[in-house]
Amino acid sequence: MSTFTMVHHTAPHIPFKDVKNWNSAQAQLGGTVHCDYPRWIEVLCHDISVHIPHHISQKIPSYNLRLANESLRKNWGQYLNEARWNWRLMKTIMTDCHVYDEEKNYVPFDEGQKESKVLGILRRVMPNTP
Numbered sequence: 481m482s483t484f485t486m487v488h489h490t491a492p493h494i495p496f497k498d499v500k501n502w503n504s505a506q507a508q509l510g511g512t513v514h515c516d517y518p519r520w521i522e523v524l525c526h527d528i529s530v531h532i533p534h535h536i537s538q539k540i541p542s543y544n545l546r547l548a549n550e551s552l553r554k555n556w557g558q559y560l561n562e563a564r565w566n567w568r569l570m571k572t573i574m575t576d577c578h579v580y581d582e583e584k585n586y587v588p589f590d591e592g593q594k595e596s597k598v599l600g601i602l603r604r605v606m607p608n609t610p
Contacts, residue, residue: 483570484525484528484529484531486573486574487513487515487529487563487565487569487570487573488512488513488515488531489512489513490573490577491513491515491561491563491569491572491573492572492573492576493513493561493563494510494511494512494513494561495510495511496580498582505559506559508535508536509532509535509536509552509556509559509560510559510560510561511535511561512531512532512534512535512561513531513532513561513562513563514529514530514531514532514549514560514561514562514563515529515531515562515563515564515565515569516529516562516563516564516565517529517565518565521565526542527542527545527546528542529565530545530546530548530549532549532552532560532561533545533548533549533552536548536552567606567607567608568607568608570606571602571603571606571607571608574602574606575599575602575603575606576588577599
């Protein structure tokens with residue numbers, strides 16, 4: 481379950497905006513990621529990957545998430561963040577950790593630090609292929 485949470489909330493293409501440019505509706509639509517996983521994962525996990533509608537309303541039942549997501553895509557698609565699950569995405573999320581900084585928005589978690597052993601291993605071992 482933590483993998484889903486990481487993908488939904490820490491993908492590198494999620495925009496961070498300063499308070500002057502922040503819009504609540506756009507943040508709900510674009511501040512998380514809909515990720516398409518292999519179908520067998522979707523079935524086993526009851527479509528938990530269909531996550532953007534959850535940010536619009538937590539009351540949408542899981543059996544209506546796909547329908548809600550299609551409606552959002554049709555009407556608000558330009559604001560949505562979407563990805564397809566692959567090893568490159570996972571490697572990026574797990575090895576390019578970032579935190580929010582008031583001046584720079586996104587900054588690497590290990591900026592200016594010596595590379596940790598764990599991140600070094602992940603960066604070398606995880607594949608770069610989709």
